[in-house]
Amino acid sequence: MTQKQHFTGFSQSIYELITQRAPLDVVLNAITSVVENELPGALVSVMLYSPETGRLNMIAGSSFSESYRAAMQDIRVGPGVGACGTAAHSCELIICDDIANDERWRGFHEITAHERLAACWSVPLVDTAGRILGTFATYYREKRKPNDEEIKLIRRAAGLAVLAITHQEEVTRRETSEEQMRLLERGIQSSSDGMVMVDARDPDMPLVFVNEAFTRITGYSQEEALGQNCRFLQGKDTDPLAVATLRRAIQKKQRAEVTLLNYRKDGDYFWNHMVIEPVLNDRGECTHFVGVQHDVTRERENERLLGQYSTHDLLTGLPNRVMFEAHLAEACRQSRQADQKVSVMHADLDDFKPINNSLGYGLGDQLLVAVANRLRDIAPEHAMVAHLGGDEFAVLLEGGTEEQVTECADAMLSEVCRPFDLEGQLLHISASIGIASQHTRPMRPEELMSYADAAVQDAKAQGRNTWHWFEGVATSTSNEYVALRRELMEAIEHEQFVLYYQPIVAADSGIMRGMEALVRWQHPERGFVSPGEFIPLAEQTGQIVAIGQWVLHQACSDLANWNAKMNRRLPVSVNISPFQFRRYGFLEELRKTLDETGLDPELLELEVTENVLMSGVGQGIDTLQKIRQMGIKVSIDDFGTGYSSLRYLRQLPINKVKLDKSFVMDITENTANAAIVQGVITMAHHLGLVVVGEGVETTEQAADLKQRNCDLLQGFLFSRPVPFDQLTATAEAAQSIAD
Structure with missing residues (x-):
């Protein structure tokens, strides 16, 4: 939850x-x-x-x-x-x-x-x-x-x-008023509440006295009120049951207390908490009724707001997630009876957090309100627009064709993209929209929400500022996708991940020169889930950021403790995802991790793929330079599998390149691969870079790389990834294999 x-x-x-x-x-x-x-x-x-x-x-x-x-x-x-x-x-x-x-x-x-x-x-x-x-x-x-x-x-x-x-x-004021009323049972005294007296001996029960508070509350003067029955304050929306209660009490000469809707002279309504008491003469006969009017409009409004706040968002005034899901459930139930399709559109604002961080939460709140107003204005007449929380909105459409649904999505994107003028600042923002609909088959409300949420991530992966329609076809693939995505979120919340470490050894001696941290998911029911299965999903949904943060902190903590215990200074390599590398605040996250774990920055090495750098060379180089200024080392992982690598390699402030295992696996048989490997090693050494051969599984591969002056080796030949507590034994075993 x-x-x-x-x-x-x-x-x-x-x-x-x-x-x-x-x-x-x-x-x-x-x-x-x-x-x-x-x-x-x-x-x-x-x-x-x-x-x-x-x-x-x-x-x-x-x-x-x-x-x-x-x-x-x-x-x-x-x-x-x-x-x-x-x-x-x-x-x-x-x-x-x-x-x-x-x-x-x-x-x-x-x-x-x-x-x-x-x-x-x-x-x-x-x-x-x-x-x-x-x-x-x-x-x-x-x-x-x-x-x-x-x-x-x-x-x-x-x-x-x-x-x-x-x-x-309000309650305190009301209780004070009621106490005064009990003290005034036998007469009328001045009061801040409206006080009236009616003649009980006249069948029409006319008013014979009203105080100044009555005239102030109702807007009627004494002259206009005297002689009339109190019913002149009632209107079409006055509760007839409350009126009947007053009439019965008058007939029986009894006390009564009701709250009813009355109307002022100008037509505006007010909630009147009315208490009447019979006034008896010396013979015990009821000659008059004294009435106390208390305006409880503000109290009623507060009670209305209490109810509204449980179903509506405080900031935007739109229905909240609770109300949206309740209406969605009812719409799905009715759709089965009326054969009317239901569609859900989940809109997530793109890059909203940087606006909050740079311009302040006050302006961010104003932007959310402005977005809510635009979505409310352009939504179809019978659609429900809701604010799910944060920068997430949703629209519920009942009925309508696929064309009408996509027209609504296009209109939403167009409205959000128009500049917002807030406090003299012109803000530009976009949205990614995920659509799930029952046009292909009936679905439960929770299915629609899950599919719409998944479609948002697909829209973001397509470049943002677009919509993506998740058809919701009942295949095992889509069901497994939704289930795995949910379980991955639970894994993050319950810390089901563990780190394994694979040694990196010197090619000439077999001595361990470092290690790479590799994340594993220990599923409570399925056991270890392959990284190849959950890492791509985590990258698609953005969950890779939370996983990456945990891996970085845990790896630094483990190595700081291990080095202190073993009296060594071995570095650790941590893979950084594209989302994490480009994320706002990543550099500050690095500083905080090193401060908290106590690991020397020189013992941390970040591994990034060359494609991460090639997709934004200028920004990537700037980030790398700041990382190097912190004392942290950087290596390019899977080198040779991307594009334009050689063109930019000399510009990149890096320490190391890691040869992709696809070049190493057949280096002794494939002369073309061997030539590429030799060329990369020679070029890297001329640039002052260290070269690591990945995926080494045979002694022949190790000997070939050593002969080509490859600096470091990594692979199953020396050790498979092992738990943290097996590092010491693994280091010794790796050296014996090299010897």
Whole structure:
């Protein structure tokens, strides 16, 4: 289950606490607990703002010590007053990723150090009228910044906190009003609520008194209201059951309490919580009724919003994933009865993250809202447009031909491609759309969603800014694709991957000079899954980035530990996928990995294929130069299988080339391959590069490469890839084979 699905489930219980009028501190502490559960290592607090004092006070935050909670009382609001004081002042998200060195925390450094707090992100709590209510803060004990999903999560949680606070204010006002009503059972006193008195002895029950609050709420003057029955405030949408309840109470001379829809003089509606009480004379006869009107429109609106927030996206106002999937399930059920086809279009914005990173999350949110508005405007009349989260949108179409579906997809691409003018900046973006439909056969809703999601990846692989239609043909291939893709996601979440290592030995001595890290998938049911089966899929779906990050960190950690234990300095080679190499933030990822694992940069070697570099020579060379400046070595893997290699080889800041095994396997029989190998070795040595022969399986191949002055060898002759704990024995065995 994803983080978003977890939070949606937990938030339902928060909504119930709010609507059940649980104490405010209980609700807010429940919200902080939910967020701490979703963000491991986080400590979450809520501070309330007092308009009377202009100060903040921590009310929720059970994970903090009593001393810290006491220190977080009566905090001034203003710039440079920690994260929360600054957030309340600026009404913007404040990110302090290094508290100890942040000038905004001056005066708080001693207490934060004692609490071991290193980072804090604070979101202001602001109601719909722009009124500051407090702050929602997420702390960590290590320095860090939030990612996109974490920011979305804390903004949603902050929205719940705002609802809880405003709802509590409304409930408090209402309870105060009801208490006043009970004190006024035998007479009418001045009140901020609408107060009326009717003559119970007149069959038409005319109004004989209204106070100023009544005239303010309804818009009618005393002269216009007196003499009329209260029914003149009712309209076509007033609940007849609520009216019947009032009439029965009047007939029986009893107290009644209802909430009904009334209308002001200008035609605008308001929700009126009405309480009537009989007034008895000394003989016990009912002579009048006193009525108390309380305008609960804002409270009703809050309750409506509570319901809406469980089904709609807070940012764009579009239906969310929960509502979309519910409508999709109903559409599929009805399609079986009416023989009406259902189509799903899954749209994923291309390169949205760099906009967030470079221009800020505020502008990114504005862009999402603008995209949502355009999609809503161009969608067919009966289509449902939803925001699934992040930069993902979906459209549900019931009925319609294939041509109409593709016309809609083309219109979506055209609208998204038009420039967006936000805060004076002209932004350009595109989208990749995956389409799944029942035009070929009936499908379950979860099938449609899976196929549409898979089609998005195909659209991105085709160059983006296009749509791809996944036919959903019921073949074993497509079913296996969907199943394997799902299992691969589970493998990433549950860390089912392991690393094996294959030694790289000196051609002249057989001494191990390094090793290559190779990932293996240990499936809980199928055992080891071949890399040739899951790596291409991971590259197609983008999951290779998460796998590559894990491999890089694990390999550096393993070699740092092994070198320290063996008192050696052997390097490790790690394969880097094209997606990982070109990904924004890759260089920072390298620095962080080396810092965390303690591996010397000179002992890390990145292997990239020549095709990765040839597809973007300028950018590739720039990235390689920055990698080399960090002290990390670079080799070209599978050398000789790509294009234009020799033309650019001299420009590339690399250390090593690895001869593809296809040249090595028949080097002793194929004179053409032998000539290519010799030419590459000679050329590489003239350029000061080391050459590795891959795929060495026989002593004849090893001897031939050694005779041609190949520097290093790698292959099954010396060792198959082995688990980390077998490295020492493998190194010794490899040398004995060479001897």
